[in-house]
Amino acid sequence: MARNRVKMVYVENDTSRKATFRKRKGGIMKKALELSTLCDVPVAVIIESEYNSVPEVFPASREAMGTLLAKWDKLSLVDRTKKMVNQETFLNQRIAKATEKCKKVTKENRELEVKKVMFDCLTEKTAPCLLGKNELLDLGGVVDQYIKGLNRRIEFLTKNDDASSSTSVVPAAAAAATSLAMPRAEMGSYSTGFNDTIQENMNVMPIVKDFDLNQMQSEEL
Amino acid sequence: MARNRVKMVYVENDTSRKATFRKRKGGIMKKALELSTLCDVPVAVIIESEYNSVPEVFPASREAMGTLLAKWDKLSLVDRTKKMVNQETFLNQRIAKATEKCKKVTKENRELEVKKVMFDCLTEKTAPCLLGKNELLDLGGVVDQYIKGLNRRIEFLTKNDDASSSTSVVPAAAAAATSLAMPRAEMGSYSTGFNDTIQENMNVMPIVKDFDLNQMQSEEL
DNA sequence: CTGTCTATCTTTAGCAG
């Protein structure tokens, strides 16, 4: 978890594995204690270790532990199976969630790519004629959205800010760039240098979001 | 755990508590899954929640869970009690460890304070005559150690570095300062400006180590 | 409420003693 990102696979090296085991066991026990303290819920953790001949460990109090296990014993076979199945469903749920997130990120990335192309066009790095039909359609959609934002922007400026109302006569492309930059400018002073704005956005655009299943937390169960 | 350091006490606010519960439960489940993956050990976590009518959760597989609980059932009353008692001892062990660490940090801090006084004396901010008997004794000890370090330093330089051997004639106080700075200089070039060295150390000295029990991990159990 | 963001706090992998 530190220094190097660690792969979530069995640690082959005996020494490292033992070290990891000890550290992480301590970590879980602490977390369990914290959860039970913060939320006043009974928590039990059982860890079977090859290093401990009496291999169970519990952060719960003696009584709480007994109660927890008793409850488990008393669960109907149906409920128990249901819960057990939940465990089998555990990974499936994570996968489903991850898939959904992955889709979303992919979509966002496509949008970012299109925006990048748009700015490339503005700075003449890429000729639109080199693009395929689908790319052009996507690009058209993005540009349309920018122009819509631009119109709202013009309306806003015309109503509220005389000094800036002159922006309503700039070429559409530069205005679109301004529009894109708006979210950042909203809380401060408004940007007026279009080339700067474009350049600024050029630096931001290439960022493509990364995605990692392991980064996701189970949440929900 | 973020934005604000959180006190380890029951969270009164219902909304916050539920949010904390959900987040931390997810966190523990993930950690449990990671531990069992990395070290290939069976892990079970049972969390009884007021929000879940069938209030138990397990990251372990169906079989592993059964095995774990069976093992617990088969534990002799003696072993079980021993383990249980361990839970009662849990906090005591943490307290013991914390106390020990606290002592250590306190001692380190006292040494740092003494060093600070020593450098104050060198820069004439504090007259030694204003100090009490114990402080003077401590100070004497520290100065002695510096002088010892100085002698080793002189010996080293006399043997290995003709250009620097002239330092063997500097006043003891400045030499002591050099000695103190040595650990940092050992891997690079040697410091030669004594006033700079003193000033540099003045900036470092006032750092007094902090100590927090919650920062400690249970480790060991 | 459920999901998202992010400034901070916490955990821990890899080393050195």
Added chain:
DNA sequence: CCTGCTAAAGATAGACA
């Protein structure tokens, strides 16, 4: 093997959509 350190990865409280 254990202990301590530290930089980097991870978890999460609080605020917000």
